[in-house]
Amino acid sequence: MGRVVLVIWSVSWLVVLSLFGQAQSAERRGEQLQTIRIAYAAPVTTMAPIWIAAEIGAYEREGLEAKLVLVDSKAAMATVVSGEVDALVISAPAVIPAVLGGAKVTFIAGLHNKMIFSFHAQPDIRSPAELRGKIVGTDRPGTPTDYGARVALAKMGLKVTDVQPVALGGSIVLWPALQSRQIAGVTLAPPFSFRADATGFSRLVDTYDKPYQNTGVVVQRDQIRPRADTWLRLLRALRQANLRWYEDPKLAMHVMMKYTKQSDPDLLQKTYDFETNPPGFTKDLRVSDAGVRGILDFLASTVRPEAGKAQPKDFYDTTILDKLVR
Numbered sequence: 001m002g003r004v005v006l007v008i009w010s011v012s013w014l015v016v017l018s019l020f021g022q023a024q025s026a027e028r029r030g031e032q033l034q035t036i037r038i039a040y041a042a043p044v045t046t047m048a049p050i051w052i053a054a055e056i057g058a059y060e061r062e063g064l065e066a067k068l069v070l071v072d073s074k075a076a077m078a079t080v081v082s083g084e085v086d087a088l089v090i091s092a093p094a095v096i097p098a099v100l101g102g103a104k105v106t107f108i109a110g111l112h113n114k115m116i117f118s119f120h121a122q123p124d125i126r127s128p129a130e131l132r133g134k135i136v137g138t139d140r141p142g143t144p145t146d147y148g149a150r151v152a153l154a155k156m157g158l159k160v161t162d163v164q165p166v167a168l169g170g171s172i173v174l175w176p177a178l179q180s181r182q183i184a185g186v187t188l189a190p191p192f193s194f195r196a197d198a199t200g201f202s203r204l205v206d207t208y209d210k211p212y213q214n215t216g217v218v219v220q221r222d223q224i225r226p227r228a229d230t231w232l233r234l235l236r237a238l239r240q241a242n243l244r245w246y247e248d249p250k251l252a253m254h255v256m257m258k259y260t261k262q263s264d265p266d267l268l269q270k271t272y273d274f275e276t277n278p279p280g281f282t283k284d285l286r287v288s289d290a291g292v293r294g295i296l297d298f299l300a301s302t303v304r305p306e307a308g309k310a311q312p313k314d315f316y317d318t319t320i321l322d323k324l325v326r
Helices: 045-055 076-081 092-100 144-155 171-179 192-198 228-247 249-260 265-276 289-301 305-309 319-324
Strands: 004-010 013-020 034-040 064-070 087-091 105-110 118-121 135-138 164-167 185-188 202-206 215-220
Touching (some): 034 045, 034 076, 034 228, 045 064, 045 215, 045 228, 045 249, 045 265, 076 087, 076 105, 087 092, 087 144, 092 144, 092 289, 105 228, 105 319, 118 144, 118 192, 135 144, 135 171, 144 185, 144 202, 144 289, 171 185, 171 192, 192 202, 192 265, 215 228, 228 249, 228 319, 249 265, 289 305
Parallel strands (some): 004 064, 034 064, 034 087, 135 164, 135 185
Antiparallel strands (some): 087 215, 118 185
């Protein structure tokens, strides 16, 4: 039987943690599975399509042996730029600065197009004005968490220079830092944002109304046509997974619990509802042109003036998607 392999990528590179999934139709047809290494930058719900595809055997049905690789967010873009992985699932705020800096990578599909961040502060901080001069947890510049923090601060009428930003990492690190009072405020994504609400932290603003290109599939631009068949198989598997998110809530919550290590049924239900009404996961796998435009405009007005000269189409390629819909 073929296998889908889950791997964690750390400073010491790849460490195999577990084997999961069962090969189905491809092997029964005597077809040799193609190995594809898919990296993702955080164990958060927006990565659910790559996990669901594993759980339902979609990769194997498409003739793929998928190795799912969890990478440190700081090294995520480097893994696909260097060819250490074949594809990377990540949000546009990490991709756009890399491409502006000369990286030859591009989205070939969008998996999720919903802004998910909200800003939470210590219970005694009740207004944005009370954040001035205080320590705010974030991630390093160019990461989705950093982008979410900047958008949240801007919506509150604040600039990054109005607070003391400390780059700690994503929600999985920032939430404990807020709980331990190491920081005064932080931008969180579900389910951590729901935990903050439930335990009395102040929710000062959310970013849900902003157009956004969240997670999508990023590959090396010069590999699109040479490996078109592989990418087409991958996108067919991921489209199955995105549709199953809406068709099978029990499966969706099982996958969240398994891969994000969240076990509270109320939080899982809130997260599922949040991603489903209105929908976050794309059914057609299209990249959000408006979502990319919104990020470009924000970056141009803040930290990357050159983003104002770029167009959304500079960051995605529809070659494979066009084949998918035929």
